[in-house]
Amino acid sequence: MEMQSAAKGGKISCSNCPLRSNSHFREFTPEELAFISRFKTGELTINQGSTLLMEGARSAHLYTILSGWAFRSKALEDGRRQILNYALPGDLIGLQGSLLGEMQHTVEALTPLRVCVFDRNRLGEIWERFGSLAFDVTWMAAREERILDEHLLSIGRRSASERAAYLLAFLQQRIDKLQNLTKVDRVLPLTQAHVADTLGLSLVHTNKTLRKLAQGGLIRWLGSRCEVLDIEGLCKVAGWGDTTPVSRPFL
Amino acid sequence: MEMQSAAKGGKISCSNCPLRSNSHFREFTPEELAFISRFKTGELTINQGSTLLMEGARSAHLYTILSGWAFRSKALEDGRRQILNYALPGDLIGLQGSLLGEMQHTVEALTPLRVCVFDRNRLGEIWERFGSLAFDVTWMAAREERILDEHLLSIGRRSASERAAYLLAFLQQRIDKLQNLTKVDRVLPLTQAHVADTLGLSLVHTNKTLRKLAQGGLIRWLGSRCEVLDIEGLCKVAGWGDTTPVSRPFL
DNA sequence: CGGGCCCTTGAATTCTCTCAAACAATGTGG
DNA sequence: CCACATTGTTTGAGAGAATTCAAGGGCCCG
Numbered sequence: 001m002e003m004q005s006a007a008k009g010g011k012i013s014c015s016n017c018p019l020r021s022n023s024h025f026r027e028f029t030p031e032e033l034a035f036i037s038r039f040k041t042g043e044l045t046i047n048q049g050s051t052l053l054m055e056g057a058r059s060a061h062l063y064t065i066l067s068g069w070a071f072r073s074k075a076l077e078d079g080r081r082q083i084l085n086y087a088l089p090g091d092l093i094g095l096q097g098s099l100l101g102e103m104q105h106t107v108e109a110l111t112p113l114r115v116c117v118f119d120r121n122r123l124g125e126i127w128e129r130f131g132s133l134a135f136d137v138t139w140m141a142a143r144e145e146r147i148l149d150e151h152l153l154s155i156g157r158r159s160a161s162e163r164a165a166y167l168l169a170f171l172q173q174r175i176d177k178l179q180n181l182t183k184v185d186r187v188l189p190l191t192q193a194h195v196a197d198t199l200g201l202s203l204v205h206t207n208k209t210l211r212k213l214a215q216g217g218l219i220r221w222l223g224s225r226c227e228v229l230d231i232e233g234l235c236k237v238a239g240w241g242d243t244t245p246v247s248r249p250f251l
Numbered sequence: 252m253e254m255q256s257a258a259k260g261g262k263i264s265c266s267n268c269p270l271r272s273n274s275h276f277r278e279f280t281p282e283e284l285a286f287i288s289r290f291k292t293g294e295l296t297i298n299q300g301s302t303l304l305m306e307g308a309r310s311a312h313l314y315t316i317l318s319g320w321a322f323r324s325k326a327l328e329d330g331r332r333q334i335l336n337y338a339l340p341g342d343l344i345g346l347q348g349s350l351l352g353e354m355q356h357t358v359e360a361l362t363p364l365r366v367c368v369f370d371r372n373r374l375g376e377i378w379e380r381f382g383s384l385a386f387d388v389t390w391m392a393a394r395e396e397r398i399l400d401e402h403l404l405s406i407g408r409r410s411a412s413e414r415a416a417y418l419l420a421f422l423q424q425r426i427d428k429l430q431n432l433t434k435v436d437r438v439l440p441l442t443q444a445h446v447a448d449t450l451g452l453s454l455v456h457t458n459k460t461l462r463k464l465a466q467g468g469l470i471r472w473l474g475s476r477c478e479v480l481d482i483e484g485l486c487k488v489a490g491w492g493d494t495t496p497v498s499r500p501f502l
Numbered sequence: 503c504g505g506g507c508c509c510t511t512g513a514a515t516t517c518t519c520t521c522a523a524a525c526a527a528t529g530t531g532g
Numbered sequence: 533c534c535a536c537a538t539t540g541t542t543t544g545a546g547a548g549a550a551t552t553c554a555a556g557g558g559c560c561c562g
Binding site: 072074075076077078080081082084095096099100101102104105124127128129131132134135137138139141142143144145146148149150151152153155156157158197199200239243245 | 323325326327328329331332333335346347350351352353355356375378379380382383385386388389390392393394395396397399400401402403404406407408409448450451490494496
């Protein structure tokens, strides 16, 4: 567990939020933007590998990712770990803990991370005073649920190769939707250990599986990063097609 | 796919809702009850084995379970099926489809089912006009997400015996919380095929795994139903402890 | 140069799956 | 009432998948 580097930046108005330039995020009214701006308490930069939220803790904050990748995970007592999902720019982090009490998963920075900070205590104001944004929060929770449904199907019923292909296609497709944002690298910032913990496979077997995908010309492994060469090929191997809606909200 | 038996019952006021007698559900104000009552369009009885909502469909309704069990599942094209979660009295069904568009999972009645029907078109009124209930909906989505997190950890990282023990303990604990409701049987209405599709295991191996749990005196298998004899023993095998909040909302 | 992190590989073991068969309980039509 | 089909459970055996153990290589950084 490393320390959180707390380089607090200036409080930029949400109307200038860099995420708004991406076509996959929905448009907001001036009133909505004003409300979110008041709700925002600051920004934060987190080191790669740092833990943003910890299993068992009660955080006073929740976050929206401005740039970088994070992941959510849970662990058993003996150390076995499962990565549940990844969080990319525009994703809300810590909602579950804010609503239900204590965090039951850990959130860690996969790359250097820039996040927007919100105050947990004031979260309720959204439902009291701004229905359209409260709807967005519910929408995002439902979206996460849908993603988890897909992961569950994948881990429960797909073979190792299918699982790996699904995961990489899924992540690549998420990147692609953020393409016109600055500083979004078209490469997946993963180690094979991350892939293994996401797929529910051992590191050794994950390595052999990824190797096969690489030999098939579908991906290229670059050491702590993965380049997807043929996302359609991956989808075909996995038997998966993307169904994500085009327009989405964020906070 | 059987036909839905559509025995429509009278529109009972929510203030008399049988679920309210259970201590694990939160109290509602008269205003909240009045609002939900207007939102409710009727009740429905569904046969065991019938499909309530289908993958790929756009349903005009969503439901709250009044009595009985259902389950959510997804399938691959070749028929491999994964059960994602179970729905018990008080659980909201079809929210994901209502918010995100088309259903991406199937909901099937595991027992004869009695549900309360809501209209998808009017769902938005909750966020526009009744913040406290909108919060409840978000809360329920977050709860489902948390449950899926746990299942994902289980399928990804637990052994067959641990997985089975976790599942049965999890379901038993959910029943236990509904105990003072009428007509809630203290037995899990599952076939071994359901267990297999939930755990991501084959039927044969599931059978052998359950057999071991039965030999250990933890459960008794009764044919399409399972009696949990020692829930604490199951938790111990699974390395799991229940952490669900005491008070919860519903619609 | 040493240490740490990440990837790779082979071999033996363990787990899980598929195939095949059979039994019990239930319900149905003749 | 019996013959028959269906569903759910059980068991054994062989094949296949994934794990663990063990070891080595490449690379970067202090």
